[in-house]
Amino acid sequence: MRILILQILPDVRRKPAPRFEAQLGTLLSLLGQRGHELSLVGLTRVELSTLKTAVAPCLPQLIYADIHAVCAAVARRSLQYIQEHEFLPVVVGGSLATLDPAACLSLPGVQAAAIGEPDASLVTYLERVKDPAVGQVVYGVWLRDESGLARPQLPSLVEDLDSLPLAERDLFDYAAHVRRTGEIEIAVGRGCPQRCAYCVNRTVERLYADRGMWVRRRSPENVLDEIRGLRDRYAGASSVRFLPFRCHLRANQIDEPLCRRLAQAGCRVADIEVISASDLIRNDVFAMDLSNQQVAAAFAALRAADIRTRAIVYLGAPYESEASLDELIALLHRVKPDLVDARAYYPWPGTGAMKLAHQNGWLHPRGEEQYHTDQCGIDMPACRPAVVAAALKRLRGEFPAEAGDPWWRRWTQSLGQVFQRKS
Ligand code: SF4
Known part of the structure; x- marks a missing residue:
């Protein structure tokens, strides 16, 4: 399936977007392994021309919007454009979906919201979109349809992080990041003991x-x-x-x-x-x-x-x-x-x-x-x-x-x- 990923995130000291994030990078690797064709665009504000330019060449069949917790307004207006001009189904994830899935499901055109770590939930859900025979309930993905709101429980955490593929970086133009900063970022774990x-x-x-x-x-x-x-x-x-x-x-x-x-x-x-x-x-x-x-x-x-x-x-x-x-x-x-x-x-x-x-x-x-x-x-x-x-x-x-x-x-x-x- 051709999927256009919108990474909607805040402007941080005018750093270019998309910006590498390890968890999103791992998700992209998992989706790539399953044969999905992926394109990625980063949005730090409402940029309809960027959206238009991103959609045209990749002819997506689905939009996945990874939305930062403080970017609901940018997400709403960007997805409004998708709904009115591109007529594509939208699935959301990221910190906003984790913290407020019901609000995410009210964003224009959104059919599903993946909560928490997306390795199992979102990957399985997109397999189901590709082939509905995969099964009905996907843990960790909230859905709203004619029968109401489905809120299945979360799947278990992936405890063996070594079992996950290494994060995709090229879609984030990581080479440009390295040239600019001289740094590589490595996520060595997930979760934090502090509170x-x-x-x-x-x-x-x-x-x-x-x-x-x-x-x-x-x-x-x-x-x-x-x-x-x-x-x-x-x-x-x-x-x-x-x-x-x-x-x-x-x-x-x-x-x-x-x-x-x-x-x-x-x-x-x-x-x-x-x-x-x-x-x-x-x-x-x-x-x-x-x-x-x-x-x-x-x-x-x-x-x-x-x-x-x-x-x-x-x-x-x-x-x-x-x-x-x-x-x-x-x-x-x-x-x-x-x-x-x-x-x-x-x-x-x-x-x-x-x-x-x-x-x-x-x-x-x-x-x-x-x-x-x-x-x-x-x-x-x-x-x-x-x-x-x-x-x-x-x-x-x-x-x-x-x-x-x-x-x-x-x-x-x-x-x-x-x-x-x-x-
Ligand atoms: S140390 Fe505190 S701020 Fe940092 S990740 Fe852990 S809980 Fe969050």
Whole structure:
């Protein structure tokens, strides 16, 4: 079957779309193995001309829309166009379908929504579309038809990740990504043992209760095989390499011996989620189980091991105040990260923090539009939007966000935000 995949995702620092995602890449490999002909287009906003151009050459028989949790509006308008002009059946998946399948089924032309990890559910469903004799119920795929809404349970998790094929990358134009960044991304596992309340991990874990082991890892041999294959395939790009590498660490799980081992293995940059300097926000709201002392110790240990650090922080979270923003800026000046990724807080659908914001009436009426314009998704009475915007501007002026971020880019970014707020 000819399938056009729409990857609908937010604009992140103007990175090109489509963007490689390991889970979607694995799905594409599985579909390719079953003989489906695949085309892929990425949308970060409503681009009808891009859609038209994508549909014409591949003559799809079906659209699969992989929709990010904060892209419902872009998805609705794009699928409206498909329904009115192309008359193609649409199946959806991705984080929006997982967190709100009923809403996905109300999008124009959508006949099915695949929830959670799509390896078994979506692949089986598309086999059924190709050949209805495959069976009636497909676990993990919600359907709406004349008889109403069918909500079958989820299938079991794939516990042996080595049994899955390596993720498809060429459809994402991965060679261009490697040329641009010099980095390859390797997903070594699925599921996370932490339960931060600003993240969808906990919600998805609950969906899979009693459906198998949630935290899973690929074997080292399987990961090394993939790295070797990538180096061969993108041999023209001399900077394709695993070492040095960059990783994401939890500050409450770091000590000096671990940092030394990471440095010996070639770790050059570590991303650390500091999120806030307030214990109330970080631990009572976001359930991070992380103290300021642990944050300071983690940055010190990484610096001692000669690993550069990138702190990720949210501004404008539940219970944020001018005082807590000042504490955050002071903490960052104390721990001195090399880079700071400062973000306006947006409550992700399905998270505990979103429920809290909803119960307190803090959700912003402009909804996900706030996310796409780099503004807070909640209205905290004790922390006006102008205060958050000023703190964001200050942090982005004082700390680079990316390695090699020059002063003029930071300056124009700040200027852009000023104009955005005035318009
Ligand atoms: S934010 Fe927390 S729960 Fe989510 S993946 Fe990271 S460590 Fe795990």
